[in-house]
Structures are given as structure tokens and as C-alpha cells.
Amino acid sequence: MLNLFRFRRNRKRQTNLRPKARKRQHRFEKQHQPQNPRSCHPRGPLGNLVFKFELKRIPGQPELAIREVKSKKFKTREGLCVDDITNGKEKIRISAVNTINDENPPSFNYITKIMYPDWYRPVPPTGCDCVGRCSDKRCKCAAKNGGEIPYNHNGAIVEAKPLVYECGPACKCPPSCYNRVTQHGMKIQLEIFKTETRGWGVRSLNSISSGSFICEYVGELLEDTEAEKRTGNDEYLFDIGQNYSDMGTGTGVGMDTGTDGFTIDAANYGNVGRFINHSCSPNLYAQNVLYDQEDKRMPHIMLFAAENIPPLQELTYHYNYAVDTVHDSDGNIKVKKCFCGSTECTGRLY
Numbered sequence: 001m002l003n004l005f006r007f008r009r010n011r012k013r014q015t016n017l018r019p020k021a022r023k024r025q026h027r028f029e030k031q032h033q034p035q036n037p038r039s040c041h042p043r044g045p046l047g048n049l050v051f052k053f054e055l056k057r058i059p060g061q062p063e064l065a066i067r068e069v070k071s072k073k074f075k076t077r078e079g080l081c082v083d084d085i086t087n088g089k090e091k092i093r094i095s096a097v098n099t100i101n102d103e104n105p106p107s108f109n110y111i112t113k114i115m116y117p118d119w120y121r122p123v124p125p126t127g128c129d130c131v132g133r134c135s136d137k138r139c140k141c142a143a144k145n146g147g148e149i150p151y152n153h154n155g156a157i158v159e160a161k162p163l164v165y166e167c168g169p170a171c172k173c174p175p176s177c178y179n180r181v182t183q184h185g186m187k188i189q190l191e192i193f194k195t196e197t198r199g200w201g202v203r204s205l206n207s208i209s210s211g212s213f214i215c216e217y218v219g220e221l222l223e224d225t226e227a228e229k230r231t232g233n234d235e236y237l238f239d240i241g242q243n244y245s246d247m248g249t250g251t252g253v254g255m256d257t258g259t260d261g262f263t264i265d266a267a268n269y270g271n272v273g274r275f276i277n278h279s280c281s282p283n284l285y286a287q288n289v290l291y292d293q294e295d296k297r298m299p300h301i302m303l304f305a306a307e308n309i310p311p312l313q314e315l316t317y318h319y320n321y322a323v324d325t326v327h328d329s330d331g332n333i334k335v336k337k338c339f340c341g342s343t344e345c346t347g348r349l350y
């Protein structure tokens with residue numbers, strides 16, 4: 001009632017105003033119009049209705065992961081058992097968190113680069129001549145990728161490819177070139193955590209957008225014949241040949257290794273990639289990448305986000321085992337149940 005009264009008084013006063021001032025007055029009145037008593041929504045500065053909502057938690061609804069991460073400082077995080085499993089070897093530290101039991105993560109030698117065999121002599125790839133920035137049309141490396149740089153300007157991979165060629169040491173472009181992504185290493189803050197059923201797993205403290213580079217699968221590079229001798233300890237074997245022949249879709253941790261190929265063993269020497277579990281509905285995929293050498297039989301295995309991933313969701317990829325093809329040292333078929341928990345779970349890892 002009071003508002004209405006003021007409004008009327010202003011209208012009266014308006015008649016004595018000059019045109020410019022009247023316009024201003026009009027605008028003011030429009031913005032501060034009394035509300036329609038039947039409408040419960042206030043009006044904003046432009047006279048539009050403003051709808052306000054209040055979000056209330058359902059009783060018992062769990063806290064959002066993002067809050068859990070942001071509200072607690074690292075040191076006070078529940079279950080924190082190792083501050084940095086990399087011992088300072090990565091640019092970003094990777095913590096280990098165990099809220100299940102008192103176990104610490106298994107010991108292994110943390111490495112950040114693939115360990116090549118003694119006989120290995122890398123053949124450096126030919127580089128591009130792009131002085132300023134690489135572009136789809138002129139860059140020789142883009143040409144190797146089918147005429148386009150496989151990343152966008154945010155560093156996200158555009159699509160999965162059999163093989164991605166990044167610019168390398170012989171290229172004239174600067175380190176900031178957008179065709180250099182995985183070679184700069186991990187950017188996403190990861191942690192390892194103890195799961196109920198699958199040993200240790202990996203998750204991120206931040207949300208991850210689709211196409212982001214997560215980490216490389218690093219370990220000792222072995223010839224398949226050498227890897228086959230490690231059947232008793234095959235939990236961390238990644239068959240590169242399998243990944244390459246599958247045109248970038250398959251992976252193959254612990255796979256039956258074929259001949260004439262290479263395998264990465266991360267059991268004794270490895271990085272955080274060794275802790276990434278299998279899921280039948282994975283949120284990561286393994287991408288072959290070459291940049292520092294030319295041999296297509298041994299590309300780097302780089303893991304990328306296949307979708308947007310919220311904070312603290314476990315990161316997984318598909319190991320791509322063919323069921324009944326994994327054998328123990330006596331030649332018997334090994335059976336391993338899958339506990340990924342996905343609705344699409346096939347029940348068997350191998």
C-alpha cells in the first residue's frame with residue numbers, strides 16, 4: 001500500500017518535469033514498479049520478473065564431492081596415508097588415501113619416463129618448420145595426423161585416433177605449440193585411494209572435462225617374449241601391440257602378449273597409471289602418441305578422459321582382455337571376476 005502511494009505521488013510530480021527528466025523518471029518508475037500483489041516474484045532492474053529458488057538437501061543426501069575436497073585441507077583429509085607417492089618426481093604431488101583399512105600403498109619405484117631396454121636406439125622423428133604456431137594446413141606434423149592438429153586450443157584431444165603425432169624435439173615450433181600436450185606431463189591433480197574390492201584405484205580431486213590428458217602408462221618397456229616370462233606377476237603388463245592393432249580402442253593390461261610386439265610392465269617401475277583399474281563402462285581411453293621417436297611399434301600410451309568426470313569419481317579404462325585367453329605359468333586358463341560395479345559389467349576381467 002505504501003509503495004502504491006509513493007508511485008501515485010511521483011506520477012503527479014512528473015507533470016512538472018522537463019522531457020529529459022521525465023524520461024528518466026519514467027525509467028525509474030518502470031524499474032521500481034510496485035509488484036503485482038498476486039505475483040510473489042520481485043522485479044529486477046530492467047523490470048523483468050526475478051525467479052529465486054532455494055535448493056534444499058534431501059535428509060540423508062551425501063555431501064557433494066566437490067565440497068568434500070574444498071572444505072578440507074590436504075593434511076586433515078580423512079585416511080590420508082602418504083602425502084606424495086611420487087617422492088617429488090612429478091610436478092604435482094599425488095597423495096594416497098585409505099578409508100577402508102590400515103594398509104599403505106604397495107612399494108614400487110616411481111618413475112616418470114618409460115625405461116627402455118639397453119639395445120633401444122630411438123630414431124628421432126622429422127620435425128615441422130612452423131616458426132610461429134602450427135596450423136592444420138601448413139604443419140608437417142598436422143599432415144601426419146591426417147591434415148589436422150588432434151588437439152583443441154584448451155589441450156583437449158578432439159577424437160580418438162589410431163596414432164597421434166605431437167610436435168617433437170626436431171620441430172621449430174615453441175614448447176607452447178598446441179600440438180604438444182602429453183609430452184608436458186600430468187596437469188590434473190590425482191590421488192590414489194583404497195577401494196573395497198579392486199585394490200588401489202585413481203581419482204581426481206577436480207572435475208575433468210572430456211578429452212583432457214590424464215597421465216601416461218609408464219613402466220619398463222619389454223619385448224613380448226620377455227613379458228611372457230613374467231606370467232606370475234602380470235597384473236601390471238600393458239600390451240602396446242594390442243593397443244596399436246586395435247586402432248587405439250583396446251588396451252590390454254595383463255593381456256596375452258603376441259609376438260613381435262612390446263609390452264610395458266609397471267609392476268616394479270611405474271607411475272600413477274599403474275593404479276588405474278578396469279571398468280566395463282570406463283571414463284578414460286588409451287591413446288597411442290608419438291613425439292620423441294618414430295617407431296610405431298612402441299608409441300607412448302596416453303590416457304585421456306572419454307567424458308566429463310566429476311571430482312572424486314574413480315578413473316578407469318577398459319583393459320580389453322579377451323576372456324579365457326590369460327594363462328598361468330602352467331598353461332591353465334586364469335579367471336578373474338570383475339568388480340567394476342557398472343550396470344554393463346560382464347562379470348569377468350578375464
Ligand SMILES: C[S@@+](CC[C@H](N)C(=O)[O-])C[C@H]1O[C@@H](n2cnc3c(N)ncnc32)[C@H](O)[C@@H]1O
Nearest residue numbers: 198199200235236274275276277278338339340
Ligand atoms: C593395473 S592393476 C590396477 C591397480 C590395482 N588395483 C592395485 O591395487 O595396484 C590391475 C589389477 O587391479 C585389479 N583390478 C583392476 N580392475 C578391476 C576390476 N574391475 N575388478 C576386479 N579387480 C580389478 C586386478 O587385480 C588387476 O589385475
